[in-house]
Amino acid sequence: MKILTCSNSCPRWEAGKISPRSPGGLVPMVIALLDQHGGDWIFTLPPDRPGTPETVRIGDDVVLHPIEPGEELRRQHYDEVSIRLILGLLHYLHDTSEQPVFDDRMRAAWAGYEEVNRRYAKRLVEVSGGGDDELVLLNDPHLMLVPEFFAAERPGRRRLAYFLGTPWCEPDYFSLIPRPIRVRLLTSLLRCDVVGFHASRWADAFLRCCARELPGAVIDGRTVHHAGHRTDLVATPFPLDTGTIDKMVAEPPMEKWRGRLAQAARGRRIMLRADRLDLWKNLPRGFRAYEMLLERRPELAAECWFAAVVTTPSRATGRHLAYAEATEEVVRRINERFAVDGTEAVSLVRPAADDDSRHCVLAGLSMSDAAVVNSTYDGLNLFAKEAAYVLPDNASLLISENAGVLENLSRFAVPVDPFDLAATSEAMEAALTGPGRSSREERRSMLRGETVSGWLEEVFRL
Structure with missing residues (x-):
């Protein structure tokens, strides 16, 4: 073949x-x-x-x-x-x-x-x-x-x-x-x-x-x-390369990133997202939903940290640049309102060109209590599968109703309406203050069962 x-x-x-x-x-x-x-x-x-x-x-x-x-x-x-x-x-x-x-x-x-x-x-x-x-x-x-x-x-x-x-x-x-x-x-x-x-x-x-x-x-x-x-x-969704992730979590860059992120978190519970700054990833609404949560419960700024690992498209258009500025503006506003003793309530994490952004994401997921995907419309969203594989036991995974991956991970995820900020805010609050809903081993077992060979067989009807 x-x-x-x-x-x-x-x-x-x-x-x-x-x-x-x-x-x-x-x-x-x-x-x-x-x-x-x-x-x-x-x-x-x-x-x-x-x-x-x-x-x-x-x-x-x-x-x-x-x-x-x-x-x-x-x-x-x-x-x-x-x-x-x-x-x-x-x-x-x-x-x-x-x-x-x-x-x-x-x-x-x-x-x-x-x-x-x-x-x-x-x-x-x-x-x-x-x-x-x-x-x-x-x-x-x-x-x-x-x-x-x-x-x-x-x-x-x-x-x-x-x-x-x-x-x-x-x-x-x-x-x-x-x-x-x-x-x-x-x-x-x-x-x-x-x-x-x-x-x-x-x-x-x-x-x-x-x-x-x-x-x-x-x-x-x-x-x-x-x-x-x-x-x-x-x-048939792309499988997650779990073998590569298993190798990566044991590599030295993971400890480096865990140390950096732990220093930024300062003992707080972490909610993570990771996105390229594409227009459908919906970062401004996601941060605005978190701002609504802090408006209801300002004490959570001292207890929780919402971090977004972001990368820039290779050929960013003017619309992409405006979208990035809108994202940065809402982050600035939230921190001006809710930062505690100079510690950011929300952060944009941008790995440098010589850093491994994927190690950063995996390190963050291994430390997080929740992960968020609130894209407006997304073909799959592989970060959600990485989150399902790496998040600790009983962590919460929030996935947009319009992300293709929800069909794949529905029994492990909390669906969120990406346009309903109030409902997303409530789901974030539950994720950060209540018990999780899925077993890490159950998630990992399902994802390990997906293979590249199996995907190829389904696509070509082999």
Whole structure:
């Protein structure tokens, strides 16, 4: 068996080894698959690796194929279409009073999106031998036209799967983009044998979009028949790499971070969250909910500490920067109101570039009484799975009703409405002052049962 995979996300590579550029998400999963099966990985070359050859061999079995779009295509494909338009759509981020706008600038950007997808498909055709032992795995909303272009060159090709790590929006919201584009995206994805999501609700939303936008489609359960092709939908979340976590918790950086965090906590109970500063992570509302808790019970500022480990997106937009400023402003306000003897009531923890942010997160979780995920809409949220694995016995895990991971961890979690600050505040109070609701061993046993091989079998129906 051999894996051929495409993603916008990319790894680091050095001295014949590949590793994630950041913790969590797609890249560690792809690395694990290639370690087991070998194959080819096509991805967008990061701007910090100029001059990289078109192919990079890693050991005997893995070949990397960086795609260099150039800065103008990168801006059109990544910034304008993939991030602002498509991720904004799938995460319900558009302010519909003024967004999105399909003018000449957006049409030019869409042409750039097409061109990058065409280049990916061309490279995929070049590396594909067409053998029965090949599994083609496409990823990321950045590449939703690759199936269309690839199928035109490899008609009838089987074992082609597309996995979307994002949510999928409902038909009314999907119709914010012009009909020719939304029909084309759906039709392209239905060239695949399998389309996968982290949660059933995202798969079901995709089916409803197909039912509305493709009159000729026949939907039978989680199968779509369209244009003479059958596509199965699957809902299977990424597994947590528990083996790697078990190794990390015994490494020296864990003790370093435990010491730093213990010094900041000063003996107080800890509630932790960890997020990249993406617009859907909902940090300002989460801190505002905690502020409401301190307004009711100001004494908890001396007993509890709410910490957020945060990282910045690699290509932050103006909207991201404004969102970061809003987050920092609410943190400043809370500390001005509730800091005790100069000790912060809430904190943003930003590991330096030379620090391991994942060790920081795991160290914080091992010391915490509660963890919070209150994203507005989230495809999965791997931090929640890390929390379920690492949190001490009887700690509380609060998870947004709109995070895909809630389906996976429902019996261990307290669901929270990410838009209802009063209810979130009450859930935080219960988490910090009452007993937890789940056994650490039960959580760990379930997560250890999830494997990369099992995920691959579910996606490809092996």
